[in-house]
Amino acid sequence: MASEPADVLIVGAGASGAVVALRLAEAGFRVVCLEQGDWHDLADYPGVRLDWELQQRKTWATSPNIRQLPEDYPIVEDSPVSPLMFNGVGGSTLIFAGAWPRALPSDFRVRSLDGVADDWPIDYFELLPYFYRTDRAFGVSALPGDPAYPPDTDEAPMPPLPIGSAGLKIARAHTRLGWHWWPEFNAINSTPYDGRRPCVQRSTCQSGCNEGAKASTDLTHWPKAIAKGARLITGARVRRIETNDAGLATGATWIDREGAERFEPASVVVLAANAIGTPRLLLLSASGRYPDGLANSSGLVGRRLMMHPFANVAGLFEEPLMSWQGQFGDLIESLEFYETDEKRGFVRGARWGLAPTGGPINTALPSRAGEQVWGPDHHLHVRTHLGHGANWGIFAEDLPDETNRVTLSTTVTDSSGIPAPEVHYSMAENARRMLDFHIERATESMLEAGAFKVEVDRLMRYSGWHLLGTARMGDDPETSVLDPWNRTHDVPNLYIVDGSCFVTSSGVNPTSTIAAIALRAADHIVESRFNQQVPA
Amino acid sequence: MTASSASSPMSTTGGSEPLATLDAGSRAHLAAIAGRLIPEAHGMPSAAEVLTDDRVRFVLQARPDLVEPLRGALRVELGDDVQARLDALGRGDPAILGALHLVIVAGYYTDRRVRELIGYPGQLAIEVKSGAPSYLDEGLIDAVLARGPVWRDPVTGRRAEVAGAPRTYKERVWSTTAGSTQGGNDGGDST
Numbered sequence: 001m002a003s004e005p006a007d008v009l010i011v012g013a014g015a016s017g018a019v020v021a022l023r024l025a026e027a028g029f030r031v032v033c034l035e036q037g038d039w040h041d042l043a044d045y046p047g048v049r050l051d052w053e054l055q056q057r058k059t060w061a062t063s064p065n066i067r068q069l070p071e072d073y074p075i076v077e078d079s080p081v082s083p084l085m086f087n088g089v090g091g092s093t094l095i096f097a098g099a100w101p102r103a104l105p106s107d108f109r110v111r112s113l114d115g116v117a118d119d120w121p122i123d124y125f126e127l128l129p130y131f132y133r134t135d136r137a138f139g140v141s142a143l144p145g146d147p148a149y150p151p152d153t154d155e156a157p158m159p160p161l162p163i164g165s166a167g168l169k170i171a172r173a174h175t176r177l178g179w180h181w182w183p184e185f186n187a188i189n190s191t192p193y194d195g196r197r198p199c200v201q202r203s204t205c206q207s208g209c210n211e212g213a214k215a216s217t218d219l220t221h222w223p224k225a226i227a228k229g230a231r232l233i234t235g236a237r238v239r240r241i242e243t244n245d246a247g248l249a250t251g252a253t254w255i256d257r258e259g260a261e262r263f264e265p266a267s268v269v270v271l272a273a274n275a276i277g278t279p280r281l282l283l284l285s286a287s288g289r290y291p292d293g294l295a296n297s298s299g300l301v302g303r304r305l306m307m308h309p310f311a312n313v314a315g316l317f318e319e320p321l322m323s324w325q326g327q328f329g330d331l332i333e334s335l336e337f338y339e340t341d342e343k344r345g346f347v348r349g350a351r352w353g354l355a356p357t358g359g360p361i362n363t364a365l366p367s368r369a370g371e372q373v374w375g376p377d378h379h380l381h382v383r384t385h386l387g388h389g390a391n392w393g394i395f396a397e398d399l400p401d402e403t404n405r406v407t408l409s410t411t412v413t414d415s416s417g418i419p420a421p422e423v424h425y426s427m428a429e430n431a432r433r434m435l436d437f438h439i440e441r442a443t444e445s446m447l448e449a450g451a452f453k454v455e456v457d458r459l460m461r462y463s464g465w466h467l468l469g470t471a472r473m474g475d476d477p478e479t480s481v482l483d484p485w486n487r488t489h490d491v492p493n494l495y496i497v498d499g500s501c502f503v504t505s506s507g508v509n510p511t512s513t514i515a516a517i518a519l520r521a522a523d524h525i526v527e528s529r530f531n532q533q534v535p536a
Numbered sequence: 537m538t539a540s541s542a543s544s545p546m547s548t549t550g551g552s553e554p555l556a557t558l559d560a561g562s563r564a565h566l567a568a569i570a571g572r573l574i575p576e577a578h579g580m581p582s583a584a585e586v587l588t589d590d591r592v593r594f595v596l597q598a599r600p601d602l603v604e605p606l607r608g609a610l611r612v613e614l615g616d617d618v619q620a621r622l623d624a625l626g627r628g629d630p631a632i633l634g635a636l637h638l639v640i641v642a643g644y645y646t647d648r649r650v651r652e653l654i655g656y657p658g659q660l661a662i663e664v665k666s667g668a669p670s671y672l673d674e675g676l677i678d679a680v681l682a683r684g685p686v687w688r689d690p691v692t693g694r695r696a697e698v699a700g701a702p703r704t705y706k707e708r709v710w711s712t713t714a715g716s717t718q719g720g721n722d723g724g725d726s727t
Contacts, residue, residue: 047659050646051598057638058599109690123690143669143677145708148686151698162664163671171671175679180686182677183669190664200661211661320655325662339688339695360645360656365637376577382654383578 006032006231008525009251009266011238011281013037014091015511016497016518017272018217018225019134023522025228029529032264034236034254037071037088042212047204053361060207062086062095063462071235073414075276079425081307083276083464089234090218092274095206096465096511098214098329099353100140100187102131103513105150106339107506110399114340114347116430117399120503121475121484122517124150130516130523138215138515141190141199146182148335158190161199165321166390167331167354173449174334184330184353187215187512194220203356205328214329233264237416240285241269241294241494248535249294249494255416267534268493268525272518275305275467275500279406280421282471295471295488295496300481302407302470304400305423306505309431310463311439313392314357315446316453320387326356330393337441338507346433348397351508352442357389367457390449392442396434397507398427400469427459435459466510471500485528486521492533497521554596554603555589562610565621566592569609570640572618580653583644591643599642605635678704 008024010017013035025031046055057066062084064072071087086095105124110117132154135142142156160183163171167183174181188205189198199213212219226232235257242250242263251265271278279302285294293301330353338349357363363386366373373381404425412420439456446454474480477489482501488494497518499510506513525532558566571584596603609632614621625633644650651658671677682703689696702708 050658051594051642052659054595054598054638054642058601104687105690106688113688113690113693145677145681145702145705147681147684147701150685150687150696151701159666160669162669168671171676172674175676178683180680180683182680183671191666198664200663202659202661204659324656325660335686338686359659360651360654361638361641364641364645374573376575378574379578379580386654386656 004030005251005265005267006030007266008032008268008270009034009264010270010272011252012091012272012274012277012498013089013217013222013232014272014274014498015093015217016514017091017270018221019137019515019518020270020272020497020522020525021230021232022137022221022225022228023519024525025225025230027526029526031225031230032266033230033232034238034252034264035089035232035234036237037086038234039089039218040094040208042208042210045204045208045210047202047207048210052204052207053359056204056207060095062206062465070415073418074412074420076409076412076420076422079423079464080427080459080461081309081425081464082462083307083423083467084462085274085276085467088218089222089232090216092465093216093511094208094218097205097355097509098186098188098327099509100135100138100142100185100329100512101333101351101508102149102185102516103506103508103510104148104335104338107504110348110504116347117504118472118474121473127513127516127520130519131512134512134515134519138187138220139189139193139196140185140187142185143183148180148182148338156185158193161186161188161190161327162201163331164323164326164356166323166326169317169321169449170354170390170445171332173445174336177445177448179334179445180336181332181334184333185512186327186329188327188329189213199327201325201327203325203328237414237418238273238281239416239418241271241281243285243287243289243294243491244535246535247289247491248533249491250535259416268495268532270495270497271500272498274498275470275502276406276421276423278496278498278500279470280408283408284418290490295481295490295494297490298478298481300402300472300479303402303405304469304472305404305406305425305467306398306400306469306502307425307464308398308466308505308507309396309427309435310460311394311396311435312457312460313394313439313442313446314455315390315449315451316384316455317388317390317449317451321390322387323357323389324359324387328356330355334445337438344433344437346430346437348399348430348434349507350394350396350434350438352392352394352438353509355391355393357385357387357391360386390446390451392445394435394438394442395466395507395509396431396438398431398468398505400472400504401428406470466499466505468499468502468505468510471496472503473501474503485524486517493535495521495525553593554600555593557603557607558610561612562607565610566606566640568618569622569636570644572622573637573640574644581650583640586647586650587640587643591647592639594646595639595642602635602639605632606639608632609636672705681705
């Protein structure tokens with residue numbers, strides 16, 4: 001244990017926790033982070049091995065309910081979409097695809113523009129300097145100048161990654177259609193950068209990058225934070241955040257690998273455990289003073305869960321595209337139909353990302369292509385699919401709904417005996433209409449590109465990568481959990497910096513925006529440190 | 537900084553001889569099912585032929601969690617009729633059927649000859665080439681820029697109008713060096 005209490009205790013060593021840890025360690029804070037998972041070496045990742053696709057379906061699955069590793073906690077799912085995450089140093093950045101789009105300006109003004117949900121207390125332009133800083137820290141490869149965004153003043157740290165044969169085919173189709181497309185922004189090196197190697201297009205990003213080319217925070221942030229004095233404790237499962245009679249957070253009680261209970265004191269506590277883990281911990285931290293859970297006077301802790309309903313539209317092409325290769329973080333994107341057009345029968349929109357299509361085991365098993373892949377025609381099925389596909393992944397904006405929520409299970413616990421989270425989630429009619437519209441347009445895209453067949457997965461179950469909204473920020477303590485600087489309204493020395501803080505979900509992959517908001521919150525902690533209330 | 541060890545869940549080695557858990561009858565059922573699902577056709581061998589002990593051992597050593605469901609799929613009570621067995625599993629235990637499918641498919645498509653026949657060399661390491669991408673020369677980016685800004689101005693609620701927005705990529709500065717190759721820190725903190 002530390003001889004002195006931490007200035008700041010962070011729970012979770014993923015994207016947002018790492019950003020905050022590095023910033024505060026550089027500013028001279030005594031930083032301690034508790035992470036229930038462990039470090040992983042590049043050699044752990046199965047992408048270079050023959051059994052890659054086997055491991056991706058178990059040990060390196062994106063769902064903790066499938067992995068069932070000792071560091072995972074079970075999630076009780078009352079939902080058509082399974083929440084996905086990874087517990088380890090780097091968190092879900094170890095297994096995320098690496099796509100790095102920013103939320104768009106309209107995403108922060110949903111109520112004002114479209115009369116639904118709520119406006120954020122911050123906006124795109126306020127975040128822009130933080131986007132630039134996190135782009136450099138994570139290492140982003142991009143073609144600057146995307147007209148789907150306001151003009152940038154900073155260039156991208158690295159040139160864009162290749163868009164591949166499939167990307168080029170779709171880009172030409174969108175040129176004919178007059179539709180937007182752009183090479184994807186990816187937090188994946190296209191050149192040597194910051195001591196890490198460039199991408200080799202192996203396409204196994206979602207089971208860890210063997211090259212270290214993808215920006216996972218175990219590589220991009222933690223070594224630097226530790227060099228600056230941050231202390232990262234792994235195998236540390238936090239049971240609750242403790243508070244004193246004054247209502248201030250005093251630290252965290254946690255369970256070590258041997259099952260022993262420990263306490264880590266701190267002046268400030270920062271939760272960075274994702275939008276399921278964080279509300280779970282707040283609800284677990286109920287006390288006499290906070291009977292409904294910590295920081296929950298609004299009653300919104302755990303509510304408004306958003307996960308981006310996801311559809312997949314796959315085009316099959318006669319010519320070989322070698323589409324098992326390429327960065328999984330996306331080849332190109334389209335934001336042609338991102339903004340509201342009420343004539344479509346719904347509000348808001350969706351982002352499309354074009355991704356590689358996977359290897360032979362994934363191709364050969366029953367899937368959206370149907371159950372009948374067996375018999376003599378099995379071989380024709382594999383020949384027409386393997387390396388001949390292009391996939392539009394469609395991320396629909398998920399509007400907040402208080403009935404979509406995280407609660408504590410009364411029957412299921414993790415291996416430490418701590419109640420598991422229950423996820424109650426259903427897709428709204430607006431999102432259903434949105435996905436239907438986008439599936440039709442994406443099908444047109446594929447057909448224009450020359451696809452001889454288009455296969456659709458209208459709502460993919462294992463697609464809950466983007467966990468958002470369960471401790472929203474806002475100006476009013478009665479209608480929000482956090483203030484605009486990510487500090488809880490109720491507990492002045494408790495911050496939440498993960499995707500829980502999102503007011504609305506946007507329709508894009510959120511990690512870039514989560515990182516920028518976390519960095520902004522860390523700056524605020526630094527700048528307000530002399531006014532920060534701390535326990536005696 | 538690795539947590540892996542031979543006994544770690546991250547290890548790819550399972551039991552020393554997982555095939556020992558399958559008796560001759562079970563192996564015969566597995567071969568019959570494999571041949572039904574993936575028969576010899578279109579110049580490809582049948583899975584019954586490909587799924588040698590080596591291939592099944594490879595799969596089960598990589599995924600020891602599949603041993604028990606495989607044994608369940610091959611249990612004698614389900615009879616000798618392959619289709620009736622598959623139908624019964626599909627109705628009563630789709631998870632076990634899924635494990636059976638995975639063992640057969642994984643054994644088949646990790647076989648070197650099969651991979652050669654389907655033209656799949658595995659996930660290759662391909663160097664990313666430097667230089668301006670071809671789609672710039674082809675004018676595909678210019679076509680996007682020519683249509684102007686796509687984003688919605690949150691002040692007006694309409695598609696943004698940006699004075700002087702580049703309408704071709706040449707109007708932008710193309711930098712192949714694109715800044716520093718050092719990620720640096722997260723702060724620029726002056727305190």
